[in-house]
Amino acid sequence: MRWTKIILLQILFFLVCCKAMAVLPPSHYQKEALRSEIKAIAIVDDVAVIDVTKRYTSKKVTFRLEKSFADGKTSDSFTGSCVSVDHTWQEPGVGGEIYYYPSKGERVFVTVSRDGGPITSYTPLTLELEAAVMKNPEDIRYKMGKAYVFQGEKTKKIAEDWYLYRIDKKPVGHLHTVQNRLTDRFGAFLFEHEFVLKSDDTIQRLFIETSCRDDNGLTPEEMTLRWNDEAQPSIRVAFEESPADTVSDGVFRALPSQAKQTMPVPEHTITDLLMFEVVKKLSFERQTLSYHLLESAELNLKKNKKLEYMGQDQDIKNLHRFTETTVRQASYWLDEKGRLLRVRWDRDKEFILSVREAAEAILEE
Numbered sequence: 001m002r003w004t005k006i007i008l009l010q011i012l013f014f015l016v017c018c019k020a021m022a023v024l025p026p027s028h029y030q031k032e033a034l035r036s037e038i039k040a041i042a043i044v045d046d047v048a049v050i051d052v053t054k055r056y057t058s059k060k061v062t063f064r065l066e067k068s069f070a071d072g073k074t075s076d077s078f079t080g081s082c083v084s085v086d087h088t089w090q091e092p093g094v095g096g097e098i099y100y101y102p103s104k105g106e107r108v109f110v111t112v113s114r115d116g117g118p119i120t121s122y123t124p125l126t127l128e129l130e131a132a133v134m135k136n137p138e139d140i141r142y143k144m145g146k147a148y149v150f151q152g153e154k155t156k157k158i159a160e161d162w163y164l165y166r167i168d169k170k171p172v173g174h175l176h177t178v179q180n181r182l183t184d185r186f187g188a189f190l191f192e193h194e195f196v197l198k199s200d201d202t203i204q205r206l207f208i209e210t211s212c213r214d215d216n217g218l219t220p221e222e223m224t225l226r227w228n229d230e231a232q233p234s235i236r237v238a239f240e241e242s243p244a245d246t247v248s249d250g251v252f253r254a255l256p257s258q259a260k261q262t263m264p265v266p267e268h269t270i271t272d273l274l275m276f277e278v279v280k281k282l283s284f285e286r287q288t289l290s291y292h293l294l295e296s297a298e299l300n301l302k303k304n305k306k307l308e309y310m311g312q313d314q315d316i317k318n319l320h321r322f323t324e325t326t327v328r329q330a331s332y333w334l335d336e337k338g339r340l341l342r343v344r345w346d347r348d349k350e351f352i353l354s355v356r357e358a359a360e361a362i363l364e365e
Contacts, residue, residue: 174359
């Protein structure tokens with residue numbers, strides 16, 4: 001009986017140590033790894049115990065760099081911190097930590113928030129993983145504190161819409177929108193917008209790709225803007241949430257280059273084109289949505305907006321209407337099924353839900 005209890009305790013200890021006692025969503029850990037300043041193949045040079053508590057053992061790990069995959073420079077020697085459960089009497093409880101068990105001499109792929117900061121992923125290096133990482137470093141992904149190389153299709157189309165674009169009730173172009181789920185990331189979408197405008201004998205096309213979170217506001221994370229005019233370089237911007245009082249209204253002066261730039265935005269920022277989807281999630285009740293608006297084409301931030309449900313519009317087939325009440329720049333009309341049928345910007349610009357044939361026919365007129 002005594003030996004049975006010992007064996008059971010050993011099994012329990014093994015399970016506790018091997019399991020990451022993480023209660024935060026997988027996207028949190030993925031984001032921490034992606035944002036890390038250090039991403040590298042390295043060798044563990046030293047593991048030092050810093051503190052031992054009833055919950056876990058805190059450690060400082062020293063790494064010797066072999067190959068960096070980060071954008072910035074990584075030191076030849078760097079450190080990272082982590083926690084482990086090393087004793088049967090330790091009770092980790094339920095928290096957001098992932099436990100790592102580094103071993104001196106181990107060769108790993110590791111991400112660290114910054115030199116001396118917490119380890120955000122730790123993966124012992126196999127021949128297969130090393131070959132895949134060296135061949136396709138852009139395909140490195142993270143799952144619950146482990147790195148892997150994603151293989152397969154990265155997107156899956158889940159929705160598509162075509163809108164006629166009118167100015168002063170005259171058709172002048174169309175908006176084509178595709179919503180994709182990012183299959184290589186947790187809780188994320190990729191929206192592809194093609195904005196086509198016919199002017200005299202020329203056709204202008206603006207392509208906007210926006211990756212965003214799968215949350216109520218479709219919080220934007222990255223955006224790429226491309227034009228059919230080859231003389232106009234593409235722009236790539238990453239969005240960084242910052243306190244609202246530290247971010248000013250106005251146009252972000254992005255440098256036209258291939259390099260990714262960072263634009264600070266307040267929490268609850270919604271892009272003008274993603275609002276087409278956000279409004280579909282709202283209920284037909286008297287409610288107010290407070291947000292900050294980002295105009296995609298100009299990267300123009302307009303803070304402190306409000307969208308209110310205005311009831312059914314008797315002038316437009318009793319469609320449910322949401323209106324921006326701060327300056328009345330935008331209105332959205334939906335049917336009983338929650339389909340967005342009409343959008344109005346600045347009183348004179350309209351988007352009317354249509355089909356591909358009708359939208360593309362405008363360009364031939």
